[in-house]
Amino acid sequence: xxxxxKLILRKSNVSDFFSSLQGEMQLIAPKKxxxxxxxxxxxxxxxxxxxxxxxxxxxxxxxxxxxxxxxxFSYRRGEQISIDVAAEAPKQxxxxxxxxxxxxxxxxxxxxxxxxxxPFYKARAENTVLxxxxxxxxxxxxxxxxxxxxxxxxxxxxxxxLTDLGDRFLYEIGSEKGLRxxxxxxxxxxxxxxxxxxxxxxxxLHADSLFQTAxxxxxxxxxxxxxxVPDEVWEELGSTCFRCAACTNLCPICTCxxxxxxxxxxxxxxxxxxxxxxxYAGFTREASGHNPRPTFGSRVKRRFYxxxxxxxxxxxxxxxxxxxxxxxxxxxxxxxxxxxxxKIRRAMHDYIEPKSRPTAFLQ
Amino acid sequence: xxxxxKTPTLTGAKPRNMWGVTGVPTGNLYVPMPAVIEKIxxxxxxxxxxxxxxxxPKHAExxxxxxxxFVELSxxxxxxxxxxxxxxxxxxxWFELTIVNRGKVTGLMHELKEGDRVGIRGPLGNxxxxxxxxxxxxxxxxxxxxxxxxxxxxxxxxxxxxxxGEFWLxxxxxxxxxxxxxxxxxxxxxxxxxxxxxTVDVGDESWTGNVGVVTTLLDQVKLDAANAVALTCxxxxxxxxxxxxxVKMGFSEDRVVTSLERYMKCGVGKCGHCCVxxxxxxxxxxxxxxxxxxxxxxxxx
Numbered sequence: 001x002x003x004x005x006k007l008i009l010r011k012s013n014v015s016d017f018f019s020s021l022q023g024e025m026q027l028i029a030p031k032k033x034x035x036x037x038x039x040x041x042x043x044x045x046x047x048x049x050x051x052x053x054x055x056x057x058x059x060x061x062x063x064x065x066x067x068x069x070x071x072x073f074s075y076r077r078g079e080q081i082s083i084d085v086a087a088e089a090p091k092q093x094x095x096x097x098x099x100x101x102x103x104x105x106x107x108x109x110x111x112x113x114x115x116x117x118x119p120f121y122k123a124r125a126e127n128t129v130l131x132x133x134x135x136x137x138x139x140x141x142x143x144x145x146x147x148x149x150x151x152x153x154x155x156x157x158x159x160x161x162l163t164d165l166g167d168r169f170l171y172e173i174g175s176e177k178g179l180r181x182x183x184x185x186x187x188x189x190x191x192x193x194x195x196x197x198x199x200x201x202x203x204x205l206h207a208d209s210l211f212q213t214a215x216x217x218x219x220x221x222x223x224x225x226x227x228x229v230p231d232e233v234w235e236e237l238g239s240t241c242f243r244c245a246a247c248t249n250l251c252p253i254c255t256c257x258x259x260x261x262x263x264x265x266x267x268x269x270x271x272x273x274x275x276x277x278x279x280y281a282g283f284t285r286e287a288s289g290h291n292p293r294p295t296f297g298s299r300v301k302r303r304f305y306x307x308x309x310x311x312x313x314x315x316x317x318x319x320x321x322x323x324x325x326x327x328x329x330x331x332x333x334x335x336x337x338x339x340x341x342x343k344i345r346r347a348m349h350d351y352i353e354p355k356s357r358p359t360a361f362l363q
Numbered sequence: 364x365x366x367x368x369k370t371p372t373l374t375g376a377k378p379r380n381m382w383g384v385t386g387v388p389t390g391n392l393y394v395p396m397p398a399v400i401e402k403i404x405x406x407x408x409x410x411x412x413x414x415x416x417x418x419x420p421k422h423a424e425x426x427x428x429x430x431x432x433f434v435e436l437s438x439x440x441x442x443x444x445x446x447x448x449x450x451x452x453x454x455x456x457w458f459e460l461t462i463v464n465r466g467k468v469t470g471l472m473h474e475l476k477e478g479d480r481v482g483i484r485g486p487l488g489n490x491x492x493x494x495x496x497x498x499x500x501x502x503x504x505x506x507x508x509x510x511x512x513x514x515x516x517x518x519x520x521x522x523x524x525x526x527x528g529e530f531w532l533x534x535x536x537x538x539x540x541x542x543x544x545x546x547x548x549x550x551x552x553x554x555x556x557x558x559x560x561x562t563v564d565v566g567d568e569s570w571t572g573n574v575g576v577v578t579t580l581l582d583q584v585k586l587d588a589a590n591a592v593a594l595t596c597x598x599x600x601x602x603x604x605x606x607x608x609x610v611k612m613g614f615s616e617d618r619v620v621t622s623l624e625r626y627m628k629c630g631v632g633k634c635g636h637c638c639v640x641x642x643x644x645x646x647x648x649x650x651x652x653x654x655x656x657x658x659x660x661x662x663x664x
Contacts, residue, residue, distance in 0.1 A: 072393050077439050081397050081480050085390075116631045116646070119391050227660055256635030259628045261442045269440060271393075276634070283636060286626050287444075287465035290599060292639075292661065302638075302661075311641035 003179050006192045007171040009162070013188040014169070018046035018095065020185050025091035025129070028064055030056060040064075040094070051096060051164070054139045057326060059252035060097050061105035065124045066112075066255065072120060074270045089124040093181065096133040096162070099151030100143075100324040104252030105130065106157045110317055111255055120273075129181045134163040136203050137210050142325030144338060146211040147218075150322030153204055163200050170200050216338045217321055220308035223344050231297060233347040237340060238296030240333035245277035247335065248303065250326040256283075278302050300335060307337065388425045392631055395437040395482025396422040401457060403477055406543045409464045410508060411473060412449060416457045417483065426483075428452065429490035430515030431622060431650050435630045436460060437482030441471040445487070445627040445645070447512035452519050461511040461543065487630045489650050491516045492620065496592045500528040502584060504605045506535045506577050506597030510543050512622050513596050517551075524556055529591070531558045531584055535577030535601070539563055539570045560584075577601060578608045588613030596622040606653050616654040623649045623656075 009017060018027060022045075029049040031041045038053040040060035073085045105125075112121035135143075135152035145151035154161055159178030163170040171189055173179050182189065223229055248254040258276035261269045276283060279299050285291040293299050306312055307320040327336035334340075389396055402414035417423040433447040444466070450459035464473045475481070493516060501520060505513050520527050532551065536542045542561070552559045560580045562573035573580060577597070593609050595602055602621050609619050623644055625637035630645045637644035640659040 073391075075439060081439060081482065083394055085394060112633065116392070116633070118631075118633055119393070255633065257628070258634065258636075259443060261440065263440075271442075273634075276636070278635065284626050286624065287463075287469065288598075292599075292625065305640065306638075309641065315641055 001173070001179060001183055001186060003173055003175060005173045006197065007173070007182075007189040008192045008196060009169040009171040009189055011167055011169065015046045017185050017188040018049070020188075021093055021181065022046065024181075024184075025093050025127075027093055027095055028060065029095040040097075049095060051133070053096070055098065055143070055325070057250060057330065059101055059104065059250060059324070059326065060094055061101040061130070062108065062252050062254075064092060064094060065105060065128055066108060066121055066257075068249075069272055069274045070120060072259075072271045072273055074264070074268050076268045086120070089120075089127045091127045093129045093131060095131040097130055098135060098139070098324070099132055099154045099158075100145045100148075100322040101252050102130050102132045102154060102158050103150045103322045104324070107253050107316065107318065107320070107322075108255055129177050130159045132158045132161050134161060134203070135207055136164055137207055140325055140329065142328035143211065143323065144214065144216060144325060144328075145323035146208060147214055147216050148319070148321045148323030150324065152207045152211075163203060165196060165199050165203075168196075170196055214338065216341045217308060217319055217323070219341045219345065220304065220321075220337060221310060221313070221319060223341070223348070224304055224308045225310040229301075229344055229348065231301075233344060234301040235295060235297030236347070237335060237343060238298070238300040241279065241296050241300055241335055242333070243277075243279045243281065243296070243299075244332075245279045246330040247327040248277040248279055249275055250330050252322060252324055252326070253307075253320045278306070300340075304337075304340060388419070388422050393484070393629070395435070395443075395484045396426070397480050398483045400475055400477050400479050400481065404459075406461065406545075407541050410461060410541075410543060411464075412459050412461045413472070413475075413481075414450070414457050414459050415481065415483065418480070423456070426486070427455070428458070428486035430493060430519050431490035431512060432486040432488050433512070433649070434460070434483050434485030434487060435627075436462075436468070436472070437484070438468045438472045438475070439480070439482065441468045443482075443484070443628070444468040445630060447622070448486070449511040449514050450518070451522070452515050453522055461508060461514075463508050484630060487645055488648060491594060491622075491650055493519055497526045498528065500530070500586050500591035502531045502533070502586055502591055502593045502609075504533045504577060504593060504595045504597070504601075504609075506601040507537065507541060508543060509595075509597030509601070509622075510534055513594060514544065514547070516594060521551075521554075521557065529558075529586055530556065531560070531586065533560050533562075533577050533580045533584070535562045535564070535580075535597075537564045539567055558584075576604070578604050581608050581612065592618045592620065594620050594622075599624075610653070616657065617652045619653040620650060621653065621656070623651060625649075 027043050028040055029043045030038045030053040031043050031048050032050055033039055038050050040056050043049055071086045073083050075081055075083045109125050112118040158174040161172040173182055256276045257273045259273045262272050263269055284293045293302055313319050321337055397418045398415040399418055400413050401416050404412040406412055417426055428448055430452050433445050435443045436446045437443050446460045448458055449461040462469050462472055464470055503513055551557050562575055562577055562580055566574045593614055595605050606619050625644045627637045627645055628634040632643040632646040640661050
């Protein structure tokens, strides 16, 4: 068995395979909850895994590797200050995670390890194996991963990738971590045939054809890097934002966090980090009252600058959008990437003469 | 105008940071080192200087810093805040932090007494380019508590006075009561090789010095801008007008060096609060030249 192997996991063996894996680590997978909702959660047995689900709005990769609230350490005041660093991260496998979320996890892994290694993120990421599931068709109408290089299937970056081929899964091993999770369960895996690979190819092409073709991210990169979008346009866009921060909290890539010292009932304190959002006015407000980003427009501009500017692409190795569509389905005032690109495009026609537009050289 | 080659090292001052080669002595970037408050000096009604000593000798041995760097100060029970070093870098057994009582962390810090314990993560950030500017005339412009991060640089230059040319300090405060380091300023004004000019925005009965914003003092400065470097730190509005005035005086944009301030949490380039465009102030800043700042549209005022 090697990295790069393409194997077959029969659906009749899926239960045994994941039962065996569950002996080594906890399984996190889409699971039926109240009223038919399917969300990622710890499953007690592999039968609970829902393999055909749409899209979990709460990004599972970020949720279990960079949790919404994470205790860093606790301390006790007194003659001496005693500090206890948080316990080790649990071993876990996230099963049936979508390609876009895997891409986002890889983005976060890179961010949290360069140039400085974040010890808490590293501990969790090292103990997490991702079993990603190829989307045979776009799970939601908001999906635009194909435009952002986030899916619907992966070439690299996965630990194990599963493709639903009807009565069986194509089982691809993409990393050492995936290999280590697969080797003890070799008896459930069998070699794949050329027919399986061809079937996979057919599914890829079919899935590709179901997406709308639109180059949102390419346009966003041009508009934002050029810095020629007038501030009035940003203010106009920002005027509808009511800073609920759904866009950044649900974004599987967003990494910003804040740190708080939480008092505990026993008199100790816990230093805890939790997701923060650049869309909040207090995100940059200093103790003196000075705020470098005082307006809604400046904060909306900031969010898209971080997502799509060339400077950040150089830093992070890719743009900050995987096209999961969560901001599209969550933002009530349409400040998601596709809508903002469309609005900027329209506004630029009103503000800037065609010959001085950043795309002028194309004409 | 000078035809001299620009000094690229001005922008490249990279001291050892806490994540340096040897790693952090606490074993985790986010875990602070305990420190004891040895002495508290009351500067102004809302500002105190705290002299701190790291409790663990192993931490103290590992801990070296350069003027312009800062630490994340943990006030246990409140949280963390970024504070710049304010004492002489030549003193290695202790260091001082000057803190204005403004928010939750600094508020609780002001209630602490000598002998109490706080936490220190650092040193963080880059530093004033003191090596690269040797041989140059130095002009320091600072306002209010902006003198604190410049004080290590001033004390370093005074200790190595022969390495530098003319040395000027322009310092502005809101009122005479808001002047920091009065004990230092008295000593500095006595020196022949250090020109110190002070001003206040609003004077009182006993004030006989200059009145007006700090940039009004620039008329009295006699310096050859072609061979001089300006270091500035203060409120954003002061930095803006000082920078514009200096450029007008003939300072080239890469000879005006400033230390920025942002809200900050982690100090290691992860939490995202201190970003100025694509640059993380905590790891790549806070010291920048005006030429560098031109590249960040967010700092254009």
